[in-house]
Amino acid sequence: MADGKAKSGLLLDIRNLRIEATVYPPGEAPKTITLVHDVSLTLEKGKVLGLIGESGAGKSTIGLSSMGYGRGGVRITGGEVILNGRDILKGGKEGFRKLRGREVCYVAQSAAAAFNPAHRLMDQVVEASLLHGTATRAEAEKRAVALFKKLSLPNPETIGERFPHQVSGGQLQRVMTAMALCSEPDLIVFDEPTTALDVTTQIDVLAAIKDAIRDTHVAALYITHDLAVVAQVSDEIMVLRHGRLVEWGGTRQIIKEPRQEYTNALVSVHEIEHREQQPGTAPMLSVKNVTAAYGGGHVKVLKNVSVDIFPGQTLAVVGESGSGKSTLARAITGLLPPEQGSVVFDGRTLGNKLSDRPKEDLRQLQMIYQMADVAMNPRQTVGTIIGRPLEFYFGMKGRERDKRVNELLDEIEMGKGFIDRYPAELSGGQKQRVCIARSLAAKPKLIICDEVTSALDPLVANGILKLLLNLQQHEKVAYLFITHDLATVKSIADSIAVMYRGEVVRYGSKSKVLTPPFDAYTDLLLSSVPEMEIGWLEKAISGRRMASAGN
Amino acid sequence: MSSPIVKLVAQRIALGVVLLLAVSVLIFAGTQILPGDVAQAILGQSATPESLANLREQLGLNQPAYIRYLHWLGGVLTGDLGTAMSSGQDIATSIKSRLWNTLFLAFWAAIVAIPLAITLGLIAVRYRNGWVDKLISGVALASTSFPEFFIGYLLVFYFAVQHQWFPAISTVYDEMSFGERMQAIALPAAALTLVVLAHMMRMTRAAILNVMQSAYVETAELKGLSAFAVIRKHAFPNAIAPIINVVMLNLAYLVVGVVVVEVIFVYPGMGQYLVDHVTKRDVPVVQAVGLIFAAVYITLNIIADIAAIVANPRLRHPK
Numbered sequence: 001m002a003d004g005k006a007k008s009g010l011l012l013d014i015r016n017l018r019i020e021a022t023v024y025p026p027g028e029a030p031k032t033i034t035l036v037h038d039v040s041l042t043l044e045k046g047k048v049l050g051l052i053g054e055s056g057a058g059k060s061t062i063g064l065s066s067m068g069y070g071r072g073g074v075r076i077t078g079g080e081v082i083l084n085g086r087d088i089l090k091g092g093k094e095g096f097r098k099l100r101g102r103e104v105c106y107v108a109q110s111a112a113a114a115f116n117p118a119h120r121l122m123d124q125v126v127e128a129s130l131l132h133g134t135a136t137r138a139e140a141e142k143r144a145v146a147l148f149k150k151l152s153l154p155n156p157e158t159i160g161e162r163f164p165h166q167v168s169g170g171q172l173q174r175v176m177t178a179m180a181l182c183s184e185p186d187l188i189v190f191d192e193p194t195t196a197l198d199v200t201t202q203i204d205v206l207a208a209i210k211d212a213i214r215d216t217h218v219a220a221l222y223i224t225h226d227l228a229v230v231a232q233v234s235d236e237i238m239v240l241r242h243g244r245l246v247e248w249g250g251t252r253q254i255i256k257e258p259r260q261e262y263t264n265a266l267v268s269v270h271e272i273e274h275r276e277q278q279p280g281t282a283p284m285l286s287v288k289n290v291t292a293a294y295g296g297g298h299v300k301v302l303k304n305v306s307v308d309i310f311p312g313q314t315l316a317v318v319g320e321s322g323s324g325k326s327t328l329a330r331a332i333t334g335l336l337p338p339e340q341g342s343v344v345f346d347g348r349t350l351g352n353k354l355s356d357r358p359k360e361d362l363r364q365l366q367m368i369y370q371m372a373d374v375a376m377n378p379r380q381t382v383g384t385i386i387g388r389p390l391e392f393y394f395g396m397k398g399r400e401r402d403k404r405v406n407e408l409l410d411e412i413e414m415g416k417g418f419i420d421r422y423p424a425e426l427s428g429g430q431k432q433r434v435c436i437a438r439s440l441a442a443k444p445k446l447i448i449c450d451e452v453t454s455a456l457d458p459l460v461a462n463g464i465l466k467l468l469l470n471l472q473q474h475e476k477v478a479y480l481f482i483t484h485d486l487a488t489v490k491s492i493a494d495s496i497a498v499m500y501r502g503e504v505v506r507y508g509s510k511s512k513v514l515t516p517p518f519d520a521y522t523d524l525l526l527s528s529v530p531e532m533e534i535g536w537l538e539k540a541i542s543g544r545r546m547a548s549a550g551n
Numbered sequence: 552m553s554s555p556i557v558k559l560v561a562q563r564i565a566l567g568v569v570l571l572l573a574v575s576v577l578i579f580a581g582t583q584i585l586p587g588d589v590a591q592a593i594l595g596q597s598a599t600p601e602s603l604a605n606l607r608e609q610l611g612l613n614q615p616a617y618i619r620y621l622h623w624l625g626g627v628l629t630g631d632l633g634t635a636m637s638s639g640q641d642i643a644t645s646i647k648s649r650l651w652n653t654l655f656l657a658f659w660a661a662i663v664a665i666p667l668a669i670t671l672g673l674i675a676v677r678y679r680n681g682w683v684d685k686l687i688s689g690v691a692l693a694s695t696s697f698p699e700f701f702i703g704y705l706l707v708f709y710f711a712v713q714h715q716w717f718p719a720i721s722t723v724y725d726e727m728s729f730g731e732r733m734q735a736i737a738l739p740a741a742a743l744t745l746v747v748l749a750h751m752m753r754m755t756r757a758a759i760l761n762v763m764q765s766a767y768v769e770t771a772e773l774k775g776l777s778a779f780a781v782i783r784k785h786a787f788p789n790a791i792a793p794i795i796n797v798v799m800l801n802l803a804y805l806v807v808g809v810v811v812v813e814v815i816f817v818y819p820g821m822g823q824y825l826v827d828h829v830t831k832r833d834v835p836v837v838q839a840v841g842l843i844f845a846a847v848y849i850t851l852n853i854i855a856d857i858a859a860i861v862a863n864p865r866l867r868h869p870k
Contacts (some may be wrong), residue, residue: 067773101774113766118788118864128774163864 011084011186011219012043012066018078019061019070019243035061035074036243045186048219050234050251052227052266054457055428058243062274063189066221067104068096083243084186101128105180109192111172115164122160125179134183147178170201174208181216188213188234190222194229199484199528206232206530207541225457227266228530231255232537239263255532256349265459267532272465272491276510279447279495282347284478285306285332285446290341292331297339301327303502304341308495309446311474314479316489316510318525319499327480329448332480333365346445363393366439370451372431376423382434383419389441408437411474412467429460435466440475444542448480453488465491486529490514498522559860574845575627579620582834593636623667623838632839637831642839648826650843652723653813653820656736657805660743664805665798668748672755672794673787677779681761688756691749703742703815710738721816739816743809747801754797758790765789768840792859799855806851807844 036058043049051059060365065076070086080087088099100106105128106112115124126140135143148156151174164172170264172461173193180188194202210233213220224230226238230237230251237254239246239262247260258264285308292302301324309315317325330336332343334354343350351357368374376385390396396404406416411434423431432452439447449468453461469492471477481492489496491512496513498506498521506513506522518526521523527540590606608615610626611622619694626633632642671691675684675745694702711719721735762768763786810822817823821840828836 023654067772071769097775097777098776100772101776106770106773108766108770110766114770116767116771116785116789118785124770127771131775163868165865166868166870 002281005132009044009312010042011045012041012221013082014039014041014062014065014079015082016040016079017044017062017065017081019058019065019074020077021070021072021074025515027032034243036065037244038079039245040079041248043187043221046219047236048213048220048222048234050230051221051223051236051240052225052237053240053246054225056242056461057238057240059225060191061243062240063191063221063223064106065108065432066189067100068185069100098132101185102132102134102188104189105183105185107173107176107180107188107190107193110196111176111193112164112169112196114176115172117164119163120160121162121164121167121175124190125160125175125182128179129183131184140182143184144178144182145180146248147212148175150212151175151178152204153178168201170197170205173197173205173253175316177209177212181212181218184218185218186219188218188220190220192224193222195226199486199530200320200524202229202530203528203537203540205535209233210537215413225470227255228531228532228536231532231534232530239266252534270468271510272462273514274469274491274493277313277494279308279313279509280310282310283308284311284346285480286344287328287332288342288344289525290328290331290338290343292327292336292338294327294336295362301502302331302338305499305502305504306341307497307504307507309478309480309496311445312476312478313494314472314481314492316481316483316493316496317499318486318489318496320484320525322501323499323503325499326450326486327502329450329480329482333367333448359393363389363442364445365448366442366444366446367448367450368432368439368452370454372428372435372452372455373423375435376431378423380422381419382421382423382426386437386441389438393442399427404441408441411440411471412437427460428456429463432456432464436464436467436471440471443475446478446480448482450482451484452481454483454485459489468492486526498525556860556866559866560857563853563856563860567849571846571849574849575622575624575842578838578841578845579623582838583616585782585834595772598693627752627839627842633835635828635833635836637786637828637833637836642836646821646839646843648725649819649824650820652818653806653809655732656739656743656809656813656818656820657802659733659736660747660805661802663740664747664801666746666752667744668751668798669755669794671748671752672759673779673782675756676759676763676782676786679756684756687752691752694745695749697745699742699746699811700815702745703739703812706738706742707815719816721818723819736818739809739812739818742812742815743805746812747804751794751797751801755790755794759786762786762789788862791862795858795862796855799851799858803848803851806847 003298016038017036017040018034018038019035020032022030022032024030039058039062041049041062044292051063053059061070061074064070065081066083068076068081068091070076076089081089083099083103088095092098115121122141122144125144126135126137129135129143130137144160145156148159153159153171153174159167159171159175167175177193190209194205197205206229213233220233222230222233227237234251236249237251238248239254239260241262247254247258247263249259254263254440255267258267287305287307290302290305291300293300305324305328306314307317317328319325327336331338334351334357337352345361350361354362383402383405386408387401389398390401390404402419405419409416414430414433418426418430423434426434453464456464467489468479472479481489483489493510495509496507497504498513500521506519513522514526527543530536590603590610590612594602594606611619623633630643632646634640635642671687675687678684702721709717710717716736717737719738721739723732723735727735759782763782768781768785771781775783806821809820810826812818813820813822814826825837825840829838845866
C-alpha cells in the first residue's frame with residue numbers, strides 16, 4: 001500500500017477483519033461460526049491500544065491476527081491486516097514466519113506456561129533475535145541483560161542462566177516482556193499479562209511494562225478484561241463484545257464518559273450495595289487455634305488460625321496465593337484434619353476427619369468451587385446433579401424431587417428448560433449457578449465459596465454475587481467467602497479475615513478491617529487493587545516508594 | 552550434580568538390586584516346584600533308587616532349599632553359574648560368547664531402529680493427520696502386526712533366496728571379520744528393527760503431540776520458528792521421558808525377546824541357547840539364562856528411570 005507508507009505515524013491498520021472457526025458440536029454436523037465481525041482498528045507507532053471485553057469477545061483473536069496467527073482451527077477469512085504499509089495476510093506462511101518475533105512479539109497470559117521448562121531463560125529470550133538474524137548472540141544477550149535491568153528483575157546479569165521453574169511468576173512475566181522487547185519489534189501484543197498474578201505482584205509488573213513501553217517507543221495492543229488495569233497503560237481503549245466493536249475512544253472518555261450502555265456496565269461493575277450486618281451474640285461456626293500442615297506435618301500452611309462465622313452472615317477470607325485460604329476451607333470441612341485446634345459448629349466440636357462426621361454434619365456444610373465445570377459430572381444432567389443431594393440427604397424421589405429441583409432452578413434465576421441439559425451446554429455463569437443450587441439443595445447453614453467468581457467475566461461474576469446476596473436473605477445461609485479480589489470483598493462481606501503466609505494478620509468487621517490505620521500487609525494489599533483512575537498506578541507506586549523510604 | 556538427583560538415582564539403583572534378588576528367589580523357587588530334580592534328569596528313567604540317592608548326596612540336593620539357594624547365589628555372584636547337566640560344560644563359558652552375540656545383534660538393531668523410530672515420529676507429528684502421518688503409522692503398524700517369524704521368512708525369501716544378497720542362516724563364529732559378521736546379522740537385525748519400530752514411533756508421536764498443546768509451543772510458533780524447529784527444539788525435549796521409557800522397553804525386548812528370530816536365523820545367541828536347554832530340561836542353564844535376562848531387563852529399566860530423572864530440569868536444577 002503506497003498510501004500506508006505515506007502516513008508515517010501509522011503502524012497497524014486492520015480493516016474489516018473477519019475471523020471464523022469451524023466447530024464440531026457433538027451429534028451435529030460441523031458448522032462455521034464467526035468470531036470477529038468486520039472489526040477495524042488503527043494503531044500509531046509508539047501508542048498503546050487497550051482491547052477489552054469479556055471472554056468470547058474476540059480480543060485475543062484480534063490481537064493474534066496482527067501476527068497472522070489463529071489458535072486451533074481459527075481462520076482469518078476477510079479483511080486486511082496492514083502492518084508497516086503491507087497487507088500481511090498476502091504474505092503466506094513464509095511471510096508470517098518472518099514478521100513473528102521480529103516486527104510483532106507476543107506476551108502471553110501465563111508466562112509460567114509460556115516458557116519452555118527445558119531451556120534456560122536466556123536461550124529463550126534471545127532465540128527470536130538469533131533466528132531472524134537481527135543480532136549476534138553476544139549483542140542479543142547484552143540487550144537482554146539491559147532489559148532485565150530496566151524491568152527491575154533481581155540479579156539481571158545472572159537471571160538468564162536460570163530455568164523457568166527457578167523464577168517466580170511475577171518475575172517470569174517480566175522476563176517474558178523482556179523477551180518480547182529483545183528483538184526490538186514495532187508492536188507487542190500483551191495478552192492479559194497480569195491476570196494470572198496476585199494483586200500485589202500485578203502492580204509491579206504493570207509498572208515495569210508501562211515504563212518499558214515508554215522507554216522503547218514500542219507500540220502495543222494490550223488485551224485484558226480488567227478496565228482498571230487497561231486504564232493505567234493505554235492511550236486508547238476499544239471495547240468489544242461477541243466479536244463486534246462496541247466503543248472505541250480515548251482512555252479518559254471510555255472510563256469517564258462511556259457512550260454505550262455496555263461500556264457503562266463494565267465501568268460500574270463493582271458497585272453492589274451491601275449493608276454490613278453486625279455480628280450476633282453466638283457464632284454459628286468457630287475455628288479455634290487451628291494449625292494444619294501438608295506432607296505429614298512438614299509444610300505448615302495454617303498457623304494458629306481462629307475465626308468466627310455468625311448465622312446468615314458472610315466472612316470473607318482474603319490473601320494472595322499460598323496464604324492458606326483454601327487450606328482453611330479444607331480444615332473446616334474435614335478434608336485436611338487439623339494438627340491442632342478444633343472446629344466448633346452450633347456449640348459442638350466437629351470431628352477432625354471427614355469420616356468421623358455424621359451425614360447431618362456433612363449436610364450443614366456445603367462447598368462451591370472456583371472451576372464450576374470440573375466440579376460437575378459432565379455425563380449427568382442438571383436435574384441429576386441438583387437432585388443428588390435431595391436423594392442423598394432427604395431421600396426424595398421421583399416427582400417430589402423434580403418439583404424441588406425446579407424450585408431451586410427458579411431460585412438461581414434459571415428457567416425450567418434447564419433440567420435436562422448437560423453441563424457442556426451451559427455458559428460459565430450458568431454452570432456456577434447450578435453448583436450454587438446443588439449446595440442449596442442440602443439446606444446447609446454454611447456454604448464455603450472458594451474463589452467462586454474468579455474464573456468468570458466481571459459482569460457475570462457480578463450477577464453471581466448479587467444472587468448469593470439474595471439467597472442469603474431468603475435462606476439465612478452463612479458464607480465463608482474465599483477470594484483474592486478485594487472489590488468482591490467490599491461488595492459481599494460482613495466481616496473480613498486477611499491471611500498472609502498461613503496466619504490471620506487482620507480480622508474483624510468489614511468497616512473495622514477497611515478503616516485505617518492498617519498493618520503493613522493489609523495496606524499493601526489494599527493499595528495494590530487497581531482503581532479506575534488515570535494516573536492511579538503512578539500514585540500507588542510513588543506511595544510505596546515513600547513508605548519504603550520511611551521504613 | 553545436585554543432591555536430589557544423587558538421592559533419586561541411588562534409590563533407583565538400590566531398588567533394582569532388591570528387585571533382582573527377588574527375581575533370583577523366584578527363578579530358584581520356580582525351578583524347584585517343577586516335578587523331578589536334576590538327579591532324576593541326569594539318570595533318566597532307568598535310575599534305581601540307590602543311584603538316585605547317591606547322586607543327590609553327591610550334588611548336595613539333600614540340603615534344605617535355602618542353603619542350596621544361597622550356594623547358587625554365592626556362585627552367581629562370583630561368576631560361577633554352575634555346570635550344564637546335558638553337556639557337562641561350564642555355563643559361564645558357554646554363555647559368554649552367546650551373550651556377546653545377542654548383545655551384538657541387539658546393538659545394531661537398536662542403532663538402526665531408535666533414530667529411525669524417533670525421526671519418523673517427529674515427521675509424523677510435523678505432518679500430523681496428513682497422508683505422510685497416516686502412511687508412516689500404517690506401515691509401522693503393519694510391520695508390528697506381522698508375527699516375527701513371518702517377517703523373518705519374508706526377508707529370507709526375498710533377500711536370501713531370490714536375490715542372495717545376504718545369507719539365510721546367520722551363523723557367526725570367532726574367526727569372522729567384522730564385515731562378514733555384519734553381513735550375517737543383516738537380516739535378523741532388519742527383522743528385529745521392523746518388530747520394535749512401530750511401538751517406539753507411535754510413542755514418540757503421542758508423547759510429542761501431548762506437549763504440542765502447551766503454551767510454550769505457541770510461544771515458539773509466535774517467534775517465527777519453522778514447524779519442524781518448533782517440534783525438535785521445543786516439543787521434543789519435554790517429551791523425552793516417556794520416549795526413553797519406551798525405547799528402553801524395546802531395547803530389553805531386543806535382548807530377551809529375540810528367541811524366535813534367533814531360532815529362525817539359527818543365530819548362536821542367548822535365545823537359542825535357552826530354547827535348546829529348555830527342551831533338554833537343563834535346569835541350571837535355564838536358571839542362569841533367566842537370571843541374566845532379568846538383570847538386563849531391570850538394568851535397562853533403571854537406566855530409563857535415571858534418564859527420565861536427569862532429563863527433568865526441575866530435578867537437575869532445583870530452586
